[in-house]
Every structure is written in structure tokens, then in C-alpha cells.
Amino acid sequence: MHALVTGGGGFLGRYIVEQLAARGDRLRCFGRGRYPALEALGVEVVRGDITDAAAVKAACAGIDGVFHVAALPGIGMDWRPYEQVNLRGTENVLRGCHAHGVSRLVYTSSPSVVFNGRDQHGVDETAPYDFAWMERHRAHYSRSKALAEQAVLAASDASLKTCALRPHLIWGPRDNHLIPRLIARARSGRLRRVGDGANLVDVVYVENAAAAHLQAADALAVPDSPVAGRAYFLSQGEPVNCWEWIDQILALADLPPVRKRISLRAARAIGAACEIVYAALGLKQEPPMTRFLAEQLARSHWFDVSAARRDFGYEPRISTAEGMQRLAAWLRSTKNGPRVCPPQPRPS
Ligand SMILES: NC(=O)c1ccc[n+]([C@@H]2O[C@H](COP(=O)([O-])OP(=O)(O)OC[C@H]3O[C@@H](n4cnc5c(N)ncnc54)[C@H](OP(=O)(O)O)[C@@H]3O)[C@@H](O)[C@H]2O)c1
Incomplete structure (x- = not known):
């Protein structure tokens, strides 16, 4: 296929591009x-x-399948950039697909679209969006991703088949978000375990998440595909203990385990205070803590991936142990430690 990958230069996007290139697809x-x-x-x-509708439309010309991976991540307190990049940007992609007769669209979503501050044990795709919770907790990233996901799934029809993938905590070599931030926080002594440390979370090795995108796109090409119009969770197939997993990553970077602790209640209160201050002062950078982040760090959230296995043959082929070895090799090869993605410019 002739594929367009938005955000193809990013962490996940580049793996998708590399896997498509390896099998000989034409790429933009x-x-x-x-x-x-x-x-x-x-x-x-x-x-x-x-956010430039004309540029996105032009990029869709002559394309068979789009992988819409580009997004603004993070926990910023201003809704506008999330709305512009994640929601309006996705609407631009949908318009571009329709204008140029693109037949398949795989949207990279996030499991946080169904996070509601409660423990989630093995939940499947029937879990509802809780827009009221997201708004109340200024979870702008999740809310914008959920609204965009809704738009993508609602657009699926006979001419444009769409689906959404929800990979949880993507990790691996070249990670420019999670792992560099963990390492930087640990090095500066600012990393604290939030909650009782017993929470289980899903993670997904980046090459497995990328492979799922190709499999889902291929499945969309099959007549009467069950994948069309659906969302799917992606993970390594079994959850990890969040804080033990963080300690393992820190050990790969020759850092000690997280020793400082804070209760969920205290982290939530600090998060609420940060949100008020950052919003009142109109600060553009991300607060060090928010209520959303406190809940994410302390709660269990792991998912049932049997729908992805059933409908497009998803299998986390690279095990967590193998992924850790690859991550260790990459960490050894980066001289001054991994680099955090620079803050992204705000849309005009
Ligand atoms: N990492 C995770 O744990 C995780 C978990 C769940 C879901 N996801 C989703 O996975 C996708 C990829 O995330 P990632 O971890 O690979 O992050 P990333 O490395 O930051 O990639 C995001 C990409 O989006 C592009 N982008 C951002 N704003 C843009 C804009 N205004 N116009 C055009 N391109 C823009 C960036 O390209 P430029 O900055 O070069 O323009 C970058 O290539 C996102 O949709 C994210 O929501 C990630």
C-alpha cells in the first residue's frame, strides 16, 4: 500500500515507518x-x-492507508493546544481521507480515554468514556484523544474503514518521553512512589505496538472486517507491578530503586494545588503533579487484549524480558542518557 504516517518521525511513528518500509510499502x-x-x-x-487542514489534505493525495499517530502528549493545563492538535488535527485527517478516497485509517489512541480515576482490572473495550471525569480533572490529553477517537470510529463506512488502537505505556529504545523522564526525575531525587506500590499496569514494547498498527491496517482491507469502527487495547498481554517495573528500568540506568513515598491522598492534594496555580498564572509548562497523574501512578489500569488477538491476530511477539534487553543495550549506547522530547510549539 501507499501509506501516510502522521508523526512518523516520533517514537512510535518511526517504528511503524520502519516496519512498513521493511515489507516494501511506499511511504509518506x-x-x-x-x-x-x-x-x-x-x-x-x-x-x-x-492543525493546517490544507497541508493535511494535500498529504493524503494518492494514499491508500493512513496511520494517524501524531499527537500532543502530556499533562499541560491549557485545553486549547490539545483541542487544536489532537481533536481538530484528527478531524483534518478525516477530511483529507474523504477528499482523496483513502480507504483505511488506523488512529493511535490511548487507554487513558477510558480512565476515570478508579482501579481498572482487565477491562475490555466496553468500558465507557467518562467525559465528565476528564473535564473535572483537567485531563486534557485523554479528553482530546477520546473525542478524536469517537470521531474516527464514527467515520468508518464502506469507503473509509477506520479503527483505533490503544497502546498502554509504550516503552523501548529511542523512547523520548517516559523513560528519559523517569531517569531524569530519579537522578534529581524527585521521584516518589505514589500510593501503596501494589498497583498493576499494562505496558507495551514499542515494536509490538507498531506491528499491531500494520496488522490492524491489513485487517481493515478484508471485506466485512470486524476491525472497522472498533477500538482495541494493546499491551504485553499481562500487567506488571508499576513500581517494580519502574525500579527495573532505573536499574538498567544504574540507578537505585524508588525509596521516597507519598500517599495517593497527598499526591492528589499537591496535584490539585499545582493545577490551580498553573491555571491561575497561565503557566505553559507542565505541572510536576496533577490529580490525573496522581491517580495514574497509584491506580491499577490493565486491559483485556483478547479482541485485538481475535480480530487481527495481535501477539506481543517481543517478550518483556527481550524488550528489556534491547532497552538496556540502547541505554548503554546513549552517552549522556536518553533525551526528553523538547516541549512542542503551540499551534497558532
Ligand atoms: N508513548 C506512549 O506511552 C503512548 C501511550 C498511548 C498512546 N500514545 C499515542 O501514540 C502516539 C505517538 O506517541 P509517541 O509516544 O510516539 O510520541 P512522540 O514521539 O512525541 O510522537 C508524536 C509525533 O506527533 C508529531 N506531532 C506533534 N504535534 C504535531 C503537529 N502539530 N503537527 C504535526 N505533527 C505533530 C510529532 O512530530 P514533530 O514534533 O516532529 O512535528 C511526533 O512525531 C500518539 O498519538 C500518542 O497519543 C502514546
Whole structure:
């Protein structure tokens, strides 16, 4: 297929691009930066902002399948950039697909679209969105991803088949978010275990998450595919203890386990105070704690991936142990430690 990958220069997007290139698909990427590594793979790189409807539409010309991976992540307190990039940007992608007769769209969503501050043990895709909770807790990222997911799934019809994938805590070599942040926080002594430390969470090795995107796109091409119009959780197939897993990652970076602790109640109170201060002062950077983050760090949230296995043959082929070895090798190869993704410019 001739595929367009938005955000193809990012952490997950680049693995999707590499896997598509390896099997010989023609590729175009859309993003704001320059991506020499993608150009070296023979990928056509189109520079543009996902909030620019005309640029997105032009990028969809001649494309069979779109992987819409680009998004603004994080826990910023201003709704506007999340609305512009994650929701309006996705609407631009849908319009581009319709304008150019694209037949398949795989949207990278997030399990946080159904997070509601409660423990989630093995929940499946019947879990509802809780927009009221997300709004009350200023969970702008989750809310924007949920609204975008809804729009993508509602758009699925005979001419454009769509689906949404919800990978949880993607990790692996070249991670520019989670692992560098954990390491930086641990090095500065600012990492604290939130809650009782017993919470289980799902994680997914990046190459497994990328492979699922290709499998879902291929499944969408099959007539009467059950994948069309559906969302799917993705994980390693079994949850890990959140804090033991963090300690394992820190050990790979020669750092001691997390020793400082804070109760969920205290973290929630600090988060609420941070939110008020950051919102009142109009601060653009992310607060160190929010109520959403406190709940995410202390609660269990893991998911049933049997629908992905059943409908498009998802299998986490790279085990967590193997992934950890690959991550360790990458951490050893990065001289001054992994780099955090720089703050993204705000849309105009
Ligand atoms: N990492 C996780 O644990 C996780 C978990 C669940 C879901 N996800 C989802 O997975 C997807 C990929 O995330 P990631 O972890 O790979 O993050 P990432 O490395 O930050 O990738 C995000 C990509 O989006 C692009 N992008 C952001 N704003 C843009 C804009 N205004 N216009 C055009 N492109 C823009 C970025 O490209 P430029 O900055 O170069 O333009 C970047 O390539 C996202 O949809 C995210 O919501 C991630």
C-alpha cells in the first residue's frame, strides 16, 4: 500500500515507518520536523502542521492507508493546544481521507480515554468514556484523544474503514518521553512512589505496538472486517507491578530503586494545588503533579487484549524480558542518557 504516517518521525511513528518500509510499502510521512533517518529509508517526508487542514489534505493525495499517530502528549493545563492538535488535527485527517478516497485509517489512541480515576482490572473495550471525569480533572490529553477517537470510529463506512488502537505505556529504545523522564526525575531525587506500590499496569514494547498498527491496517482491507469502527487495547498481554517495573528500568540506568513515598491522598492534594496555580498564572509548562497523574501512578489500569488477538491476530511477539534487553543495550549506547522530547510549539 501507499501509506501516510502522521508523526512518523516520533517514537512510535518511526517504528511503524520502519516496519512498513521493511515489507516494501511506499511511504509518506507528515510532521513538523526534518527526519534524516526517514529520508535514509527512502520515505517521502512532507513538512507540515496537523492543525493546517490544507497541508493535511494535500498529504493524503494518492494514499491508500493512513496511520494517524501524531499527537500532543502530556499533562499541560491549557485545553486549547490539545483541542487544536489532537481533536481538530484528527478531524483534518478525516477530511483529507474523504477528499482523496483513502480507504483505511488506523488512529493511535490511548487507554487513558477510558480512565476515570478508579482501579481498572482487565477491562475490555466496553468500558465507557467518562467525559465528565476528564473535564473535572483537567485531563486534557485523554479528553482530546477520546473525542478524536469517537470521531474516527464514527467515520468508518464502506469507503473509509477506520479503527483505533490503544497502546498502554509504550516503552523501548529511542523512547523520548517516559523513560528519559523517569531517569531524569530519579537522578534529581524527585521521584516518589505514589500510593501503596501494589498497583498493576499494562505496558507495551514499542515494536509490538507498531506491528499491531500494520496488522490492524491489513485487517481493515478484508471485506466485512470486524476491525472497522472498533477500538482495541494493546499491551504485553499481562500487567506488571508499576513500581517494580519502574525500579527495573532505573536499574538498567544504574540507578537505585524508588525509596521516597507519598500517599495517593497527598499526591492528589499537591496535584490539585499545582493545577490551580498553573491555571491561575497561565503557566505553559507542565505541572510536576496533577490529580490525573496522581491517580495514574497509584491506580491499577490493565486491559483485556483478547479482541485485538481475535480480530487481527495481535501477539506481543517481543517478550518483556527481550524488550528489556534491547532497552538496556540502547541505554548503554546513549552517552549522556536518553533525551526528553523538547516541549512542542503551540499551534497558532
Ligand atoms: N508513548 C506512549 O506511552 C503512548 C501511550 C498511548 C498512546 N500514545 C499515542 O501514540 C502516539 C505517538 O506517541 P509517541 O509516544 O510516539 O510520541 P512522540 O514521539 O512525541 O510522537 C508524536 C509525533 O506527533 C508529531 N506531532 C506533534 N504535534 C504535531 C503537529 N502539530 N503537527 C504535526 N505533527 C505533530 C510529532 O512530530 P514533530 O514534533 O516532529 O512535528 C511526533 O512525531 C500518539 O498519538 C500518542 O497519543 C502514546
